[in-house]
Amino acid sequence: MSGYVIDLFFSFSDRANRREWLLGTLVLALAAFGGIALFNDNSFDESAYANPDIxxxxxFLWMSLVLFAFVALSAKRLREAGRPAWMLYTIAxxxxIALCAWGSGLFAHPFVPSLETLGLGALLAVMIPAVIGCATRPAKQG
Amino acid sequence: MQSLALTLAGGFALGLASTLHCAGMCGSIAAGLLHLGAPRNAAEGIRLAALTHAGRIVSYVLAGTLVGALGAPAIGWLDREIAFRFIQWAGAAALMWIGLSTAGLLPPISAMDRVMAPMANRLARLASPLPGRGATALAGGLTWGLMPCAMVYGALFTAMLSGSALGGGTVMAAFGLGTLPGLLATTVGIRTLVAAARRRALRVTAGLAIAILGFLTVWLPQGRNEAICAPSANATLTQIKIGS
Structure with missing residues (x-):
């Protein structure tokens, strides 16, 4: 069981069906939000000059790991759905870029209209086709 | 003196933590190099093994001294506060990567292989016609120390962050000593370690332990992480020779 979970989230080979991708994404989303709530606490603040936006x-390390797992999971799902390999780059x-920008403190206020918010929206828009493909496309026959 | 002891302890701990990895990846090399020397008795076997491992550790120390010397001006460039943060973050990220790649969760650091492999091959060709068992064992050890290895890259990265040639050499010497128990065990034929290294659950456990240790160095509240984070915050601040 642990081998299956490790392969699902950390291996780029093999395939994942739609159910595995949806459940895996849900687990990763929970891990991301839980991790941020737990680790982005300023009582543990070791960010340079204690900038609250950073x-x-x-x-940051936790989110990097979650992101890696999401890309690996999506790679397997895109392969099963028969999507071209370059589509993975539209996610990764x-x-x-969003991770680095967030780590630099650019997306500290995502709901305030600004150039940074627009940039975040653009990055998410690029990801949407591949993510929808992962969530909806059936397995490729043959 | 205290910071040197911490540097030694950090390098040694990293070496010890690599035991399973070393046994799995280098156990056969250790045993093979001993058989290559064809020792005639146990005493000569011990002497050849000692020379081989001494050669390996000398390679580590030379590489550590070099990267430590190169890292010193790079770190000296930075503001003291930023330099400390950079070292802490980079150290945590490197340790996590080493742990997770040992566990097989992340790909190993392979870019360095392209640099190290040709050097090791060249040294092996130069050493092949050496006369005498002792010289062959020592040359074999020197070559072995340059073999591509993810754990060595991680230790070299830590050596670079030590901020001086002496610190870099010390980290790598301690790392080499830390790898000795596992490798000596495989040299004398303790197959259990090699078998253990091939068991996925054990590798994952050991790798995750290293990764968690790396993560804790940035997650535990300041002032409470000295016990696990060597060099500690204060030691690092006094250890870096800014602008020197």
Whole structure:
């Protein structure tokens, strides 16, 4: 069982069906929010100059791990759905940029209209087709 | 003096934590190099094994001294507060990567392999016609120390962050000593360690323990992490020779 979970979240080989992808994404989303709530606590603040807009390193490392797991899970799902390999980059690259920007404190106020918010929206828009493909497309026959 | 002791302890702990990895990856090399020397009795076997491991650790120390010397000006460039944060974060990220790649969750650091493998091959060719069992064992150890290895890269990264050539050499010497128990055990043929290293559950457990340790160095509240984070916050601040 533990081997299955490790392969599902950390291996780029093999395939994942729609149910596995949806459940895995739900688990990762919970892990992301739980991790931020737990690790992005300023009583643990070790960020440079204690800037409240910059997440703690613990939260950043945790999110990096969650992101890696999401990309690995999506790679398997896209393969099963028969989507082209480049589609994975439309998830991985914007997610990586968003992670770095968040780590730099750019997305500290995501609901306040600003250039940064627009940038975040653009990154999410790039990811949408591949994510919808993962969530909806049936397994490729044959 | 205290900071040197902490550097030694950190490097040694990293070496010890690599035991399962070393036994799995290098156990056969250790035993093979001993058989290559064809010892005639137990005493000569011990002497050859000692020379081989001494050669390996000398390679580590030379590499550590080099990266420590290169890292010192890079770290000295930064503001003291930023330098400390950078070292703490980079150390945590490196330790987590080492742990998670040992557990097989993340890919190993393979970029360094492309640099190290040709160097090791060249040294092996130079050493092949050496006369005498002792010289062969020592040269074999020196070459072995340059073999591509994810754990060595992680230790070298820690050595670079030590901020000085002496610190870098010390970290790698301690790392080499920390790897000795496991490798000596495999050299003399304790197959249990090698078998243990091949068991996925054990590798995952050992790797996750290293990764969690790395994570704790940035997550525990300041002032409480000295016990697990060597060098500690204060030691690091006094250890870095800013601008020197």
């Amino acid at each position: 997440p703690t390193m613990a939260a 690259i914007p997610a990586f």
